[in-house]
Amino acid sequence: MPSGLRCIKCGGESDSYPPRSSCPRCGGPLEYTLDVDKIGTVKFKGKLSFWRYRPLLPEVRNVATMREGGTPLYSAERLGRDFGFSTLYLKDETRNPTNSFRDRGAALIVSNMMDFGAKTAVCATNGNMGASLAAYCAKYGIACHVIIPRRVDMGKLAQMLVYDAIIEEHGETVDDSIEMVKALAEETGWYQATPELNPLVIEAQKTIAFEVAEQFGVPDWFIISMGSGGTAYSIWKGFRELHELGITDSLPKILGVQSEGCSPIVNAYLKTDVDLGRPFTHAVGILVTNPRQKELALDAIRSSGGQALSVSDQEILAAEQSIARLEGIFAEPASAGTIAALRRAAEGSIIDRDESVVCLITGSGLKSTDVLQALSKRRKSAMLGAEFSTKEKILRLLSSRDRYGYEIWKDLGKMMTRPAIYQHLNELLARGLLVSYVRKDKKYFKLTNRGRRVLKAIDEVKMLL
Ligand SMILES: [Zn+2]
Known part of the structure; x- marks a missing residue:
């Protein structure tokens, strides 16, 4: 099990409760670290599921679960053929209890809350995390406060409402909501469940990499959409740990994707400073203007020998349709960005067509307002x-x-x-x-x-x- 929270910059150790994301000494990012020598041989027990990887997760005594994880990895043969790829896989996280990958984080967070008897969670979110946390809190009788920005996908908001979360609107984008929730948790003592502010979420999400390693092995490339950047880092950390433990013998290259309308991490990677005015994308899930985990995402991309690129909303929506028409998966726009990026990367000779690729499908398209509107308009026009x-x-x-x-x-x-x-x-x-x-x-x-x-x-x- 990971020993405790360690600062990536200064190496200082921190208490893991209450949850915190930055080092009290130097302000650097904190993460759970594995002590490989102490761990020895790791045995995963049981069927493919989130909790199968408990030996590599921070210790919890209680287990909150709605059967998250263990999601399918599809061989996307028709989509692959369309692009000229022979080995293309989609990791379908829409198959989680609330239809997104964030259920993994919610399961670990609510387990941790139960260990410490925390009664109230608070979370800044522009969608999926709020929906997941609200569901898990509902199941375990915990009060759930969510702070959302003005723009949120309607389907995700509906989930938060139906799971009876206490919802407050603050700010234009999730960046504003995160600032607000940081102060709110400090003031009230509520449990900080915001993914960008609680390192348990990265731990939870690294299990996606563990599953893929068991389902397929280590792909040449793993393509991930980036909002705050934490998800790209989670996947990288998962593969890195398997490698350190000697369970796998290679590492994937990470391709991080953003929308052209809002691409601060890609700009930082390319060292360009494009000011496109007010940031906007229909992929609301990755509309983050000041990504708090930018440095982590950049580390994942650079250390893996990967790449970062941005795609237009038009390419994202076209990819959305391709995934649905060719593979029967209805993905949210943020995840469709991975397929749009694959096309770009192939055309730009970043990825060779004989390399193996996994794209992360983070959540369901049913959650996304813009897509539903566009599709219903189309139906009317077709009639x-x-x-x-x-x-x-x-x-x-x-x-x-x-x-x-x-x-x-x-x-x-x-x-x-x-x-x-x-x-x-x-x-x-x-x-x-x-x-x-x-x-x-x-x-x-x-x-x-x-x-x-x-x-x-x-x-x-x-x-x-
Ligand atoms: Zn530090």
């Missing part, structure tokens, strides 16, 4: 069918300048009868997408603001197709 396309063409024609009826018919290539065109025009007028006026005895049609918005929505949907 409108052919009729929709003529109306769209008319709107597009009129977006450049006003035109009269005959002109529209002519510019559409005289494909339909003129009465049919007039019928479409009348319907668009009735829906408020167009207005008409008379000039020089001709009836002109003009796009309204509403029409412009509809056209914009169509463009957004088309990005997904």
Whole structure:
């Protein structure tokens, strides 16, 4: 078992309770360290599950569990073929009790809370961790406070609500919520369950690496999306420990992925300072502007000989569809980023097509508001069918300048009868997408603001197709 908390910078030891993430002496990051000589031979017992790895987790006397972990590792043959990869695996963490990898952290944290008789947990979260913690706290009769930023995926918020967490909104992004929760836990003495502030979460998440090592072995590459950066480090730490213990004989290269709209860790890796204005991405799970575990993530990437890169939201949404259509997995956008990154990495000759790759699918797409909205819009547009396309063409024609009826018919290539065109025009007028006026005895049609918005929505949907 890991001995205790040690500072990565100065090596100083710290008490592991109450939870803390930075060294009281130098402020460096704290982590649990394995004393390899003391541990000797490690035996994992029982079926593949989170608690199978108890010998390599910090010691707990109580075990809080909802059967987390033991998630499938799929051979993504169709997706791999599409990309030209023969050995591509998806680690499907959507199969955890609340449909994300954060259940591992919640299980270990609630176990630790029970050991110390802690009655109230507090956590800053932009989604998955709040949902996981709320569920585990509910099951074990612990009060759960979550501090969320303004932008949170609706499905994750619904989970927190239904598990009866006490929810408070603070700040624009999770960075603000984390600052607030740090002070709140110190003031109230509530148990600090924020992943960025409690090193147990990294310990819990390293079990993902342990499982993959048993399910497949050590891949050449492990691709992980980065918000705060803690997850990438967790995976690296897991493989590193197996290697130190002599259980495996190689290490994977870590490819850390962010969205182009918010990529502070990638920028730090590439030593570029791109200011894109206000950070934004539809992958809300990785919308973190000031990643607290940046140094850890960079260490994982550099020590492993890996790479960091960012992908556009458009690439993320396209990847989201590929995973679903080819492998039947509905991933949240943050996880789909790993597949988008794989494409980039292959094109950029960072990863060879004969290398083995594991992508981490952190959570379910059902949790993500933006994806659900985009898909439901698409369904509506598909139902409108052919009729929709003529109306769209008319709107597009009129977006450049006003035109009269005959002109529209002519510019559409005289494909339909003129009465049919007039019928479409009348319907668009009735829906408020167009207005008409008379000039020089001709009836002109003009796009309204509403029409412009509809056209914009169509463009957004088309990005997904
Ligand atoms: Zn220190």
